[in-house]
Amino acid sequence: MAQITCKDLTLGYETGVVAEHISFSVEEGDYLCIVGENGSGKSTLMKTLLGLTPPLGGKIETGDGLRLTEIGYLPQQTVVQRDFPASVREIVQSGCQARKGLRPFYNKEEKRIAEEAMDRMGIRQFENHCYRELSGGQQQRVLLARALCATRKILLLDEPVSGLDPIASADMYQLIRELNREGITIIMISHDLGAAVQDANRVLHIGKNVFFGTRDEYLASSIGRYYMMAEEEKF
Amino acid sequence: MIQKLSLYLSYPFVRYALIVGVLIALCSSLLGVTLVLKRFSFIGDGLSHVAFGAMAIASVLKVTNTTVVILPVTMICAVLLLRTGQNTKIKGDAAIAMISVGALAFGYLLMHLFSTSSNLAGDVCSTLFGSTSFVTLTKKDVWLCVILSVIILAVFVFFYHKIFDVTFDENFARAVGTRADTYNLLIAVIIALIIVLALNLVGSLLISALVIFPALSAMRVFKSFRAVTICSAVLSVVCALTGILISIIAGTPVGATIVAVDVAAFGIFCLIGRG
Ligand SMILES: Nc1ncnc2c1ncn2[C@@H]1O[C@H](COP(=O)(O)OP(=O)(O)O)[C@@H](O)[C@H]1O
Ligand SMILES: [Mg+2]
Numbered sequence: 300m301a302q303i304t305c306k307d308l309t310l311g312y313e314t315g316v317v318a319e320h321i322s323f324s325v326e327e328g329d330y331l332c333i334v335g336e337n338g339s340g341k342s343t344l345m346k347t348l349l350g351l352t353p354p355l356g357g358k359i360e361t362g363d364g365l366r367l368t369e370i371g372y373l374p375q376q377t378v379v380q381r382d383f384p385a386s387v388r389e390i391v392q393s394g395c396q397a398r399k400g401l402r403p404f405y406n407k408e409e410k411r412i413a414e415e416a417m418d419r420m421g422i423r424q425f426e427n428h429c430y431r432e433l434s435g436g437q438q439q440r441v442l443l444a445r446a447l448c449a450t451r452k453i454l455l456l457d458e459p460v461s462g463l464d465p466i467a468s469a470d471m472y473q474l475i476r477e478l479n480r481e482g483i484t485i486i487m488i489s490h491d492l493g494a495a496v497q498d499a500n501r502v503l504h505i506g507k508n509v510f511f512g513t514r515d516e517y518l519a520s521s522i523g524r525y526y527m528m529a530e531e532e533k534f
Numbered sequence: 535m536i537q538k539l540s541l542y543l544s545y546p547f548v549r550y551a552l553i554v555g556v557l558i559a560l561c562s563s564l565l566g567v568t569l570v571l572k573r574f575s576f577i578g579d580g581l582s583h584v585a586f587g588a589m590a591i592a593s594v595l596k597v598t599n600t601t602v603v604i605l606p607v608t609m610i611c612a613v614l615l616l617r618t619g620q621n622t623k624i625k626g627d628a629a630i631a632m633i634s635v636g637a638l639a640f641g642y643l644l645m646h647l648f649s650t651s652s653n654l655a656g657d658v659c660s661t662l663f664g665s666t667s668f669v670t671l672t673k674k675d676v677w678l679c680v681i682l683s684v685i686i687l688a689v690f691v692f693f694y695h696k697i698f699d700v701t702f703d704e705n706f707a708r709a710v711g712t713r714a715d716t717y718n719l720l721i722a723v724i725i726a727l728i729i730v731l732a733l734n735l736v737g738s739l740l741i742s743a744l745v746i747f748p749a750l751s752a753m754r755v756f757k758s759f760r761a762v763t764i765c766s767a768v769l770s771v772v773c774a775l776t777g778i779l780i781s782i783i784a785g786t787p788v789g790a791t792i793v794a795v796d797v798a799a800f801g802i803f804c805l806i807g808r809g
Contacts, residue, residue, distance in 0.1 A: 349709040368711030374703070383571055385702055386758035396699045397710040403692045429757030449710045 300362035301326050302453060302484055303348065309356035310343045316355060317343050323503050323511040327363055327452075330476075330485045332499035332514075334492055334526065339506040341488045342375050345457050348486075365453065368397050371446030373439070375457035375488070381431060387441050388426040391417055394448025409448075416444040420474065436467030443474065453484040460491060472498060492530045535783065542782050550671045551778060555792070557683040558735050559744065559774030562728050563766045564690050566749025567759065568701045568721060577615050577722065579742045580634035581729050584611045586738035587637030587644075589661050594648040601678060605730045612726040616718060664737030664789025682731050686724055693720060698759050736789030747796035748773065754800075754807030773799050 301324035308321040318340035325331050333341050346352040348359065350367055361367060371394070394416065395409040405413075417423040420440040425433060430441060439459055446454055459475065460468040468491065476498050479485045489495035496502060502517035504510040510522050517523040542548045569578055585608045592603035615630055645658055690697070699707045700717045708714045725745075732741045748766035756762045777792030784791075 346705075351705055351708050370709065372706055372709040374705055382753065383702060384567070384753050384757055384759055384762045385698075386760075389698065389759050390702065393695070393699050393702060393706075394710075396695065396707065396712055399695065403694065405695070427758070432757070445706070 302329075302361065302363045302365045303486075304360045304362065305348075305357065306360070307357040308344070308347065308354050308359065310340050310347055310352075311355045312343075312352065318505050318509075319356070320509055321357070321503075321505060322509075323501075325453075325484060325486060325501075327484055328479070328482055329501055330479045330499045331487070331501045331503060332495045333486065333488045333503045333505065334495070335505040341505060342457055344505065345372075345455050345486070345488060348455065369450050369452055371448075371450035371454045373442050373446050373454070373456040373459055375461070383431060385430050386427050387417070387422060387430060387433070388413065390430055390441055391422075391426075391444045391448060394445035397449060412448050413444075416447040419447065420444040434467070436463050436470065439463065439467075439471060440474070443471075447478075451483065453486070454478065456485065456487040458488050458490060460489070460494075468494070492527060496527075538783060539779065547671055548782065550673070550676045551788075552775065554671060554676055554679045555735060555774045555778045555788075556771050557679055558728075558732050559748075559770040559792075560767055561683050561686045562732050562741070562744045563748040563770030564686070564763065565697075565721065565724060565728065566745050566747075566766050567753065567762055568697055569725070570746055570749055570753075572701055572721075576630045577612070578725055578729065578745050580615060580630035581608055581612055581726055582733070582738040582741040583634035583641075584608055584637045585729050585733050585741075586661055587641035589733065589738075590641035590644045593657070594644050599674075601730060604733065605727070608726040608730055609723055612722040613719065616722045660737065661733075662737050662739045663787060664735055664740060679731060682727060686727055686731075689720070689724060693717065694763075697721065702759075736792060740789045740793050743793040743796060744770070747793070747800050751796075751800045751803035754803040769799055769803075770796075 304324040306322050307319075309316055309319040310321065311317040321344065323331070333344065335341050343352060347354050349370060349372055392405055392409065392413040395405060395412055398409055398412075399405055414423070417426055420443055422437060422440050422444060425437065425441075430438060433441065443454075443456075443459070446456075454475075456475065460471050463471060472494055475485060475487065479498070485499075487495065487499070496514055496518070499514055502510070502512065502514055502523070504517065504522055504526065508522050510517060510520060512520070518527070585604050588604040588607040589600055591607075592600040595603070597603055611633060615633065641661075642658060645654065645661075649657060696712065696717050699712055700714045700721075704714050728745065729738075729741055732744055736744055748770035749762065751769055752762040752765035756765050773795040774792050777795040778788060780786065780795070781788045781791040
């Protein structure tokens, strides 16, 4: 049984359909990379999986005992307002909000989970720093640590390296790869096709043509070859 | 001066004023950060005008305890404003502007048409800018204020982390199953409560200042949500006490004096934050 199965999804908003005929499934331990042009609906797909935007059609099923609230999420270009006063610890800890439920304060266990996540992401030394004063790469690590607090099963990452310099990007990919090796399912949207497809074992391409298959199938398919070529020409 | 002060402090109404002032200042500062960052500050502004309209209605109807009218009206409007802010065709900002200016005009019209008072301008002025003295505070007013403050404080402490969660990143909160709509509603209701509380102290036009200035000042200097929240609460109380004492000694209007002290504190915090 797959963790997430989507059948003929139609994505969009009240204003209209953004993408349709999307079918795919994710097994435990998979590393799925979602690619496609700007505006093709990648972020919308992620929001739909998370239940933030209702699907216009089709079905999303979860299996393997995965509940929809057990998903860790790293949003694209954090909507977090630029001047928000929050320390790294406060933000990472907020990843435990579902676990905490209605209890007014975090308990020892939740604090430990937050500390482990910070250690894991190498940001423990910044725990009392202000989020807005960190570099882009450090900020992404904070948000990844927060996502880790929310789940041990599956992470949804929306362009985790956008805006990062090449070294910070490579670090980020490395961290994600390690998490995947530990058994956490990864669903990642990426622009940086080459680097992303290197690690992924499955690819979902959305746009005019929808493709879903293993990485090798994608690289051999006409749509994949075309897209890879177009990407390379940019450089 | 000290003598004058201790003389004043021996009057019960001055002590009432200090108690009420401190409690209102404390409560109103708590949600400042959330209001500023969630772009809810317009809602605070709009609601205070709604409260003005409700107050006008109450005084026309000769209701003795105006809070009975103002509180439910303001709360309903808070909920309505939040809903319109989320979807529907009227944009949130426009809806707030419509309701707030409408309520202001309507309130003034009512007072003008029906007021039997010989000092209409004075009445309007005190509803907009707060009463010029505290002589009108009764023991009942003080108790109402104490009870409402305790409720607000308790709710805030209990939901402190949830308020942080939905303020910092509403999408993430929703994604992990936090009922963001419920908490937004809770925030709106607390705002309505605070506005009704503060209406007597600083008047409807100055409430936003009381809510927003301490938070803005604290954000200049402190870097974590908790530190900012604590600092703005302390700062707000200190400013309110200072303002009330100045107004007693100098005979200036209470609300305006408190806000002036808040503005001065903001200036100081800006300097500290830059240094
Ligand atoms: N909240 C929204 N309401 C209406 N349309 C939206 C909303 N968010 C995004 N869109 C539209 O949906 C389309 C897909 O957006 P998005 O999923 O962000 O694309 P991608 O992440 O692939 O670049 C875009 O045309 C965008 O304008
Ligand atoms: Mg996107």
